[in-house]
Amino acid sequence: MSLKKAYLLVIIILLVDQISKIYVKTNFFINEEVYVFEWFRIHFIENEGMAWGAVIPGDYGKLILTLFRIVAVFGIAWWLWDSVKKKHSNFLIIAVALILAGAVGNIIDSVFYGVMFNDSYHQVATMFADEPYGKWFYGEVVDMFYFPIWEGNLPTWLPIWGGKHFTFFNAIFNVADVAISTGVGILIVFNKKAFGSK
Template sequence: MPLKKALFIIITVLLIDQISKIYIKTNFVYGEEVVVFDWFRIHFIENNGMAWGAEFGGRAGKLFLTIFRLFAIAGIGYWLYSSVKKNAHTILIVSISLIFAGAMGNIIDSVFYGVIFDTPMNGVATLFAEKPYGELFYGKVVDMLYFPIWNGVLPDWLPIWGGKPFTFFNAIFNVADSAISAAVILLIIFNKKAFPKEEETETIQ
């Protein structure tokens, strides 16, 4: 698979990711939800960029996370370039492209959103605001995709969680996260094609 096609995948995912995030930021009040179907909703939240909205270390932790991601994206970019040069399987190159695009999408939020958006109380954000909500490298990641496929109470016979309310799937994520998840699923399903083992050949003297 040529590098141009990999770049096309990356650019396409980034455009969809950033357009959806900017639309949500400038049209939704924080916490606002639109029910598309019972099992699919658009729900606007933000987080500091860690999985499941986790946080650690305050401002220092946020800065460390963003800088770590910048180094990681450089490594992923090299992995992609090297895989293309080695004529790796299409599945691997597509997966790396999706991972790169997903990581870059969330890095853009973390690095730039704090200096281009404001966060008005009970109002929608302004793009290129005069008084942005944060600083460079301290932006928050925008999430909006919510799939509460099942809501109910778990059976009493289950240990620990029995009898408690439960929602599957209760994570709220974005297009960038979806791209990374899709890549991981591809690599798991097509592991043997993505990472073929070199056949050992015997040399007959």
Template sequence: MSLKRASIIIILILLIDQVSKVYIKTHFELGEDFPVVSWFHIAFIENDGMAWGAKLSDFFTFISDKSSKLILTLFRIVAVIGIGFWLVDVTKKKKSKTLIFAISIIFAGALGNIIDSVLYGLLFSDSHMQVATFLPEDGGYAGVFHGKVVDMLHFPIWNGVLPEWLPFIGGKYFSFFDPVFNVADVAISTGIGILIVFNKKAFKDAPKTETPHSE
């Protein structure tokens, strides 16, 4: 797969991700939940930290929430730059299409969430108890690098009390699937999943062409 085709994939994922986030941000209040079907909801939340809403300040108490957010955003930028160089390298070396595709969607997802973290604080007003305004006259809800990642995809497939006969967890309330995520998260998870499941195919070296021996 060429770098041009990989770029098209990245642009398409970024467009879907950002259009969905801008729509949610400008049509939903924070915490609003719209059930599409019983097992799929549009639920608007904002993620201020890492996966599952964790923050660096949760693990390192000497770091403030604001510093934690800045460090995380800068780390994400460095990481996506590294992934970008990796993508260029594997396309130049004509590695497998599986590897190039996986890296491309991981890059697109990481970049999508970085756009939120870097710019959304400047571009939007706060969503608490109101629908956010794009480019508000009195400024956004946070400075550069301190924006929050917009999440909206929720799949509450099943919830209830587990059977008593199950060891350790029997009789306890259980809910699947609680996390709320976005298109960028799906791209990152899918890319990582491809690299794990199709590891041998992804990292298989291209067949070497034999040079004819002169008689």
């Protein structure tokens, strides 16, 4: 795959990611939910930290996380360029392009959204608001896809979790997260094809 095609893939994913996030941000308030199907909902939340909502504690934790992400993106971008230059497998190039697109998509939220939008609590946010909710590098990542495939109480005979309420699959994510997960999945499932020589 050429570098031009790899960059085109990155740009398409970025556009879909940002359009979906801006739409949700300017049409939903925090925790508003729309049922598409019983097992698929659009549920708007904002993620302050890393995957699964993890955060780095302290006043500068969010800034450290955002700066780390930016450094990581430069590393991933170099990996993509190097993989194309050395004519590595398309499995590797596509996987790295997906990871790059997802990482950049979430960085855009972290860097810009704090100064682009007002907050979404009990109201729909306004883009380019006079009173934004944050500052540069302190934005929150918009998540919206929710697939609670099964929800209910587990059988009482199960050890530890028996009788407790359980939701499978309870993560809420965005297009950028899907791109990163798909890229990593390709590297794991097609490991030999991705890293083997042509």
